[in-house]
Amino acid sequence: MEDPKQIVDFSQLDLEFSNYIKQNTSANPLVCFTCRTCSSLCTSGKVNVLNIAKIVRQIVFGLKDSVLNSKEIWTCATCMKCQEFCPQGVNPLDMIYFLQNKAVEAGTSTIPTAYIEMIKSIVKIGLIQAPQEVISADFDEFDRDELGLPDLSMPDADKLKLNLLKTGFRHVIK
């Protein structure tokens, strides 16, 4: 997904970032011995989108900024296979979540629009989307009412928003 020929600027490397991840999460990229078990099981890797072993190596190498700005970290299927089967306890999925959190904090432009829309909806109604009209195979339209479903009990979205503003969601809630 990135330009494979990008040239590493050694002065820009963040050699402490791996330690920072180790201290703040259950992930530890430093113990990776590059067996690539994670990549061989990765759902997203099977369709050539995410190269999780590469991301682990990039982090150990100090390429923090280029990883945080990459679209690739947002293509994880969260299937957790890497996490389950890594023989070294690197916990690549926890690392990916942490990298995504840090990208949000840094205000990168690569945060997928779909997530921003979900958050907008949560602070408005509490759910990631409003109830939709759905179409049957015969092209009839249905909503909750027409299907005999009870009214939804919605939360106090204002209180929810106030609380979410005290978390890292504030970087996305405008």
Add this chain to the structure above:
Amino acid sequence: MNVVLYLGCTIPTQEYAYEVSAREVLPHFGVNLIDLQNAACCGQPLKGIDNLGWLYLASRIIALAEQQNAETLLALCNGCHVSICEAKHIIESDENLREKIAELLAEEDLEIKGQIRIRHLLDFLHDDIGPQKIKQVLEHSQDFKPMSDLKLAAHYGCHIIRPSSIDRPDELDDPCKLEALIEVTGASTAKYPERLECCGAPMLATVDKESFQISGNKLMAIQNRGFDGVITVCPFCERMLERQEAISRVTGLDVTGIFSMYYTQLLGLAMGIESEQLGLQLNMSSIEKMLNKIS
């Protein structure tokens, strides 16, 4: 048996068929569903935005259920279930985060006492009700219609068996509860090599083509192995596996030879409940052939 039902976001706003069929079927097994009040998102899709924000949303569900004095909280979605279970684990084991979350919840007059059982439809049906009881109810049902003409593949979904670091509804390497529940309806099933593969749904937000490729590959494998259809227990998985038209258009894979539906719909059909009462009119996969086959 009173259980508090938490629907999450996708089921009550789009995947109505799961809710319709669950509400239709579960009371036949002595289950009294009580809706969770003031529920919001469980946070799962937004873990990547912020860990604390996710943990607050997930913990909030536990606190709300406890406020309703629920003994059992029932989630139908794999994502909601893993989110709430992980939150419970963190609240129990991380003092620092527990305090932060307690502060946020206090703003809404909520607190976590930690006495609740969290169930997913899968372990609720298999462990709390049990295949024996389900079989009895089916056999005593006047309209019992054994699904013996169908060979069905189980699709568990990732979040129902992983991570193994916390309790999950079924085994990491060799889950078997969904197969047991399928067999109770009279249908046959078999374990197949692609059984524990992902549906691709979480990638839909960023790389839709590849996401369809993943669901297409799984459906193609199921179809090639001679199954009539696939049974799911998660709204994200079901939505992916039903989108045969989009899958065919994007990937060129013709997966229209099989159908996909929720387990609650299969169970309802076996009880002789009309397909419209189970929300099957909303199904976007090749369901007609199956309905003809069993009628």
